[in-house]
Amino acid sequence: MSEKLINALNDQYNFEMLSGYYYLAMASYFDSENMRGMSHFMVEQAKEEYEHAMKFYGFINDMDGRVTMQAIPEPKNDYGSFLEVFETALEHEKKVTGRIYDLLKLAEEEKNYPTVQFLQWFVAEQVEEENTMKDILFKLERVQNQFHGLMMVDRELGAR
Numbered sequence: 001m002s003e004k005l006i007n008a009l010n011d012q013y014n015f016e017m018l019s020g021y022y023y024l025a026m027a028s029y030f031d032s033e034n035m036r037g038m039s040h041f042m043v044e045q046a047k048e049e050y051e052h053a054m055k056f057y058g059f060i061n062d063m064d065g066r067v068t069m070q071a072i073p074e075p076k077n078d079y080g081s082f083l084e085v086f087e088t089a090l091e092h093e094k095k096v097t098g099r100i101y102d103l104l105k106l107a108e109e110e111k112n113y114p115t116v117q118f119l120q121w122f123v124a125e126q127v128e129e130e131n132t133m134k135d136i137l138f139k140l141e142r143v144q145n146q147f148h149g150l151m152m153v154d155r156e157l158g159a160r
């Protein structure tokens with residue numbers, strides 16, 4: 001495996017960790033707004049991101065690479081609305097999807113088939129990740145800040 005590919009996988013390991021940190025910042029924002037269900041959803045989302053990161057961690061080691069930790073930039077901590085949080089989350093997931101596709105392209109160029117196969121799981125996962133955020137956005141757009149509707153969405157997300 002080329003150093004370029006190992007480095008790209010390591011960058012993605014770090015990006016998944018960063019994703020978890022971003023979602024924890026969203027969870028904390030929801031806690032400050034007493035939206036416990038939405039906060040719970042984001043904590044679970046953060047845990048998922050750390051699981052994604054550990055998949056990269058394991059794979060890089062399996063391929064005899066070395067995982068290195070990079071600095072994590074400060075995430076966005078404040079939001080103007082609940083809708084804005086999920087819009088940001090969807091944009092973030094689209095960015096992750098783009099990164100996975102770029103990695104896949106690189107692995108294919110290098111004919112590194114174990115990496116191509118490893119990334120397949122993430123291709124499917126990203127469809128799910130984007131759809132989850134789209135579904136929530138769809139509901140929040142229709143609820144339009146009505147207290148009752150927001151409480152319903154909050155309860156639903158709390159059941160994740």
Ligand code: FEO
Binds near residue numbers: 019048052096
């Ligand atoms: Fe690990 Fe939500 O992408």
